[in-house]
Amino acid sequence: MPVLTVPSSLLTALAAWSLLASSLGHPQPRPCRMIQRMALCNDGRLGSVPAGLPYDTDELQLNHNHIQTLLNNSVLHYSSLFTLSLAGNHLEKIEANAFGDSHPLQSLNLAENKLHIGYHDTSLALRQLPRLRVLDLSKNELEDDIVFHLLQNLTSLQYLNLSRNLMLRLDESSFEGLPHLRELDLQGNMLFEMDGAFSSNPKLQRLNLAFNYLPCLVDFHMTQLVVLNASHNFIEWFGARQELNETFHLETLDLTDNKLLFFPFLPSQSRLRNLYLSHNSVRFYGGPVDEATAENWTKSVHFYNLNGNASNVTVQLWEDVLLGDVSSVEILDLRGNQVEYFPQGFISQMPSLSRLQMHTNCLKTLNLTSEGFSESLYELDISNNRLSEVNAEKGTLAALGNLTYLNMSHNGLGWLPPGLFSSVHSLRSVDLSYNSMGICTSEKSGVDKDSSSDCVVWKNMASLRKLYLRGCGITGVPPSAFTGMHLTHLELSDNPGLRVDTGSLRALSGTLQHLGLGKTDMQAMDFSPFYSLRYLNISRNSLTHLPTSLVNLDLRMLDARDNNLSTISPDQATSLAPKLRTVFLAGNPFNCCQMEWYRTFETTKTVHMVDHTEILCQDEAKTTYRAGVLSILCADTSRESVFWYLLLIVSGFLLFVGIPTICLLTFRPKLLQKTVKRKCVKDTSY
Ligand SMILES: *[C@@H]1O[C@H](CO)[C@@H](O)[C@H](O)[C@H]1NC(C)=O
Ligand SMILES: *[C@@H]1O[C@H](CO)[C@@H](O)[C@H](O)[C@H]1NC(C)=O
Ligand SMILES: *[C@@H]1O[C@H](CO)[C@@H](O)[C@H](O)[C@H]1NC(C)=O
Ligand SMILES: *[C@@H]1O[C@H](CO)[C@@H](O)[C@H](O)[C@H]1NC(C)=O
Ligand SMILES: *[C@@H]1O[C@H](CO)[C@@H](O)[C@H](O)[C@H]1NC(C)=O
Ligand SMILES: *[C@@H]1O[C@H](CO)[C@@H](O)[C@H](O)[C@H]1NC(C)=O
Ligand SMILES: *[C@@H]1O[C@H](CO)[C@@H](O)[C@H](O)[C@H]1NC(C)=O
Ligand SMILES: *[C@@H]1O[C@H](CO)[C@@H](O)[C@H](O)[C@H]1NC(C)=O
Ligand SMILES: *[C@@H]1O[C@H](CO)[C@@H](O)[C@H](O)[C@H]1NC(C)=O
Ligand SMILES: *[C@@H]1O[C@H](CO)[C@@H](O)[C@H](O)[C@H]1NC(C)=O
Ligand SMILES: *[C@@H]1O[C@H](CO)[C@@H](O)[C@H](O)[C@H]1NC(C)=O
Ligand SMILES: *[C@@H]1O[C@H](CO)[C@@H](O)[C@H](O)[C@H]1NC(C)=O
Numbered sequence: 001m002p003v004l005t006v007p008s009s010l011l012t013a014l015a016a017w018s019l020l021a022s023s024l025g026h027p028q029p030r031p032c033r034m035i036q037r038m039a040l041c042n043d044g045r046l047g048s049v050p051a052g053l054p055y056d057t058d059e060l061q062l063n064h065n066h067i068q069t070l071l072n073n074s075v076l077h078y079s080s081l082f083t084l085s086l087a088g089n090h091l092e093k094i095e096a097n098a099f100g101d102s103h104p105l106q107s108l109n110l111a112e113n114k115l116h117i118g119y120h121d122t123s124l125a126l127r128q129l130p131r132l133r134v135l136d137l138s139k140n141e142l143e144d145d146i147v148f149h150l151l152q153n154l155t156s157l158q159y160l161n162l163s164r165n166l167m168l169r170l171d172e173s174s175f176e177g178l179p180h181l182r183e184l185d186l187q188g189n190m191l192f193e194m195d196g197a198f199s200s201n202p203k204l205q206r207l208n209l210a211f212n213y214l215p216c217l218v219d220f221h222m223t224q225l226v227v228l229n230a231s232h233n234f235i236e237w238f239g240a241r242q243e244l245n246e247t248f249h250l251e252t253l254d255l256t257d258n259k260l261l262f263f264p265f266l267p268s269q270s271r272l273r274n275l276y277l278s279h280n281s282v283r284f285y286g287g288p289v290d291e292a293t294a295e296n297w298t299k300s301v302h303f304y305n306l307n308g309n310a311s312n313v314t315v316q317l318w319e320d321v322l323l324g325d326v327s328s329v330e331i332l333d334l335r336g337n338q339v340e341y342f343p344q345g346f347i348s349q350m351p352s353l354s355r356l357q358m359h360t361n362c363l364k365t366l367n368l369t370s371e372g373f374s375e376s377l378y379e380l381d382i383s384n385n386r387l388s389e390v391n392a393e394k395g396t397l398a399a400l401g402n403l404t405y406l407n408m409s410h411n412g413l414g415w416l417p418p419g420l421f422s423s424v425h426s427l428r429s430v431d432l433s434y435n436s437m438g439i440c441t442s443e444k445s446g447v448d449k450d451s452s453s454d455c456v457v458w459k460n461m462a463s464l465r466k467l468y469l470r471g472c473g474i475t476g477v478p479p480s481a482f483t484g485m486h487l488t489h490l491e492l493s494d495n496p497g498l499r500v501d502t503g504s505l506r507a508l509s510g511t512l513q514h515l516g517l518g519k520t521d522m523q524a525m526d527f528s529p530f531y532s533l534r535y536l537n538i539s540r541n542s543l544t545h546l547p548t549s550l551v552n553l554d555l556r557m558l559d560a561r562d563n564n565l566s567t568i569s570p571d572q573a574t575s576l577a578p579k580l581r582t583v584f585l586a587g588n589p590f591n592c593c594q595m596e597w598y599r600t601f602e603t604t605k606t607v608h609m610v611d612h613t614e615i616l617c618q619d620e621a622k623t624t625y626r627a628g629v630l631s632i633l634c635a636d637t638s639r640e641s642v643f644w645y646l647l648l649i650v651s652g653f654l655l656f657v658g659i660p661t662i663c664l665l666t667f668r669p670k671l672l673q674k675t676v677k678r679k680c681v682k683d684t685s686y
Contacts, residue, residue, distance in 0.1 A: 076100035093118020170197035238264035266324025348372030397423035433470035460484035562587035573597035
């Protein structure tokens with residue numbers, strides 16, 4: 001065995017360790033805690049690796065200590081150590097011999113340090129770790145050439161984290177000595193160029209390039225890659241190598257938040273399942289174009305790759321050629337793009353499509369029949385588009401057997417095919433808010449000759465649980481509108497003039513938990529049948545009293561803002577307060593002399609009065625006060641005694657201050673005069 005030269009600081013640490021580890025029960029926290037063969041020494045003030053740990057320790061965690069240098073030999077004698085973690089230590093260097101000659105360490109976490117300072121020694125030390133598989137170098141201010149040095153001879157590496165460093169460009173040599181690399185995290189650098197960087201990493205499966213400055217990804221041909229994350233870059237053009245006669249293993253492609261103008265040119269054969277393209281400028285350029293003006297328009301776009309001749313691409317815009325295989329796609333996220341229509345056959349090329357997220361695009365019409373949505377469609381979000389029309393034939397709808405979430409809110413819809421919702425048997429949640437759709441009184445009403453309807457029949461939709469009809473211009477809820485339904489959520493807010501009464505919602509009395517009636521001109525209503533109700537929004541309704549029936553409910557949230565409430569009766573307050581968790585009451589003209597309810601809510605610790613600082617009240621003289629400040633002074637019972645207290649205080653004040661003053665003025669006139677004189681002399685002396 002080699003004789004160890006132990007530096008003095010280590011001896012100190014050893015001494016400290018023995019002392020602390022002794023059975024004397026020292027009051028200070030021990031620097032390390034052992035769990036089987038794992039030593040946890042995190043969040044301490046250690047300046048070096050503790051030396052007194054069991055020799056067979058296999059994992060050592062030293063995160064967030066003050067180890068600036070990992071000294072020669074300091075890890076050497078833990079010859080069973082497989083995992084060492086030194087994150088967040090201000091570590092500047094690892095001395096060349098810290099691990100000895102050939103240490104069996106497999107996993108090393110050096111995140112959040114300052115290894116850019118002593119990288120030369122550090123790179124020599126890393127070379128002594130022939131079995132290292134996992135290395136985390138994130139957040140170390142490392143530049144390209146430093147990384148190159150540090151990675152020399154790490155031939156066994158499988159996982160490498162270089163996120164949040166200062167790398168600018170990659171080339172063939174960057175990762176050339178890492179043939180076993182499987183996962184590489186490069187997010188949060190400043191990469192703007194990558195040239196053949198991963199050609200010597202044939203096993204790379206997960207690559208994260210998020211938050212860099214890449215302008216494009218062309219000639220993509222890493223067929224073995226499973227997850228590619230290139231979100232949050234400046235990518236205008238994504239293109240896979242087309243002529244490759246090989247199936248790409250790519251399953252997840254994340255291009256969120258880039259500058260894509262076109263749908264990406266995907267591999268011609270792939271297993272792509274998740275395609276995230278939100279927040280780009282993707283659109284399709286075919287579409288119905290006026291023949292005359294189309295004549296002189298550009299018909300194709302050429303993409304020139306100025307780096308060599310491999311990948312110039314010409315796209316015939318009007319033909320909507322889709323370059324690539326989307327047949328396995330399950331999730332397509334296109335939120336926040338500029339899609340006006342789907343090219344013919346686009347949707348039907350995705351027989352496994354389960355979630356289509358189109359929130360905030362420019363869709364104008366949607367024909368569910370001609371698009372050919374698949375039976376696996378589970379979520380369809382086409383909210384916030386410009387839809388004026390949605391068409392579908394009965395047979396199509398019945399085939400959408402898995403459609404569960406449908407969001408069509410914020411469009412200009414005024415007509416829908418009758419039976420659109422009732423034919424889809426698994427719908428659980430429908431959001432039609434902010435369109436102009438009423439609720440039909442009978443199944444025949446509202447259907448015009450083109451068999452579209454300006455109202456919807458909801459009756460008997462047994463699967464539906466959540467229905468959102470905010471701002472739909474609904475003026476009435478027919479008496480049997482919801483029979484045969486089991487809604488738990490019903491949102492009818494923002495329908496001014498809505499006439500809704502207990503009768504028309506009675507069918508939901510057993511199931512309804514969430515009811516939104518804000519801004520509906522709602523009048524007194526009996527809520528007692530709705531015994532499951534937990535959330536009630538009756539804000540902005542000019543109510544002068546809280547409905548008395550609320551006391552019977554087990555409400556958790558009540559929004560009664562912006563009404564005409566002058567008080568809440570003490571009985572109501574005491575029965576509501578213990579059940580409520582959240583209450584909104586600002587914007588009501590409360591009477592300062594009837595504020596007992598306020599104290600009831602205030603003293604009930606479980607209820608959160610969200611806007612309590614904005615709750616105001618007026619006294620008889622129409623002066624406005626903040627409720628929290630004045631509730632006691634004005635309350636009925638204490639009013640008299642407060643008056644007497646005031647009288648007592650005032651008379652006391654007169655007695656103790658007034659009388660001596662009077663005495664002073666009356667009996668000591670000379671003293672007062674003298675003072676005045678003296679002052680005069682002083683001020684005018686010259
Ligand atoms: C650590 O070891 C290396 C290689 O054996 C040697 O060059 C270096 O001087 C040593 N450092 C210290 C501080 O002893
Ligand atoms: C590191 O690799 C280079 C070639 O890539 C080789 O010449 C050198 O001997 C290796 N060093 C160690 C310590 O393995
Ligand atoms: C890489 O490190 C960063 C920061 O330390 C962390 O957020 C990220 O999850 C790590 N990447 C992987 C793939 O573990
Ligand atoms: C891609 O990386 C970003 C940033 O780390 C992350 O928010 C996102 O979830 C990742 N995408 C996928 C599909 O994992
Ligand atoms: C692609 O490969 C398949 C089988 O491996 C072969 O039948 C086909 O002809 C190839 N296509 C091209 C364009 O090379
Ligand atoms: C197309 O271009 C030609 C020649 O530049 C011109 O004479 C013609 O008027 C153009 N047609 C239209 C529809 O603008
Ligand atoms: C790609 O375009 C560039 C720029 O026009 C040109 O120099 C190069 O020859 C083209 N390569 C191919 C393969 O067409
Ligand atoms: C570029 O084109 C030339 C001539 O067509 C060809 O010989 C060469 O292999 C090409 N280079 C690449 C990188 O494809
Ligand atoms: C919707 O598409 C189907 C099938 O292509 C077609 O028969 C129907 O007329 C279309 N509906 C409308 C209103 O365009
Ligand atoms: C319905 O969608 C869910 C969620 O995406 C999925 O797990 C399930 O397999 C789908 N069922 C069918 C029959 O497609
Ligand atoms: C529907 O989409 C809108 C955004 O367009 C969103 O605010 C709303 O919460 C969604 N509805 C449901 C039920 O998720
Ligand atoms: C209650 O409804 C009003 C009117 O639509 C809305 O402004 C408010 O945000 C809703 N309250 C809650 C707590 O969501």
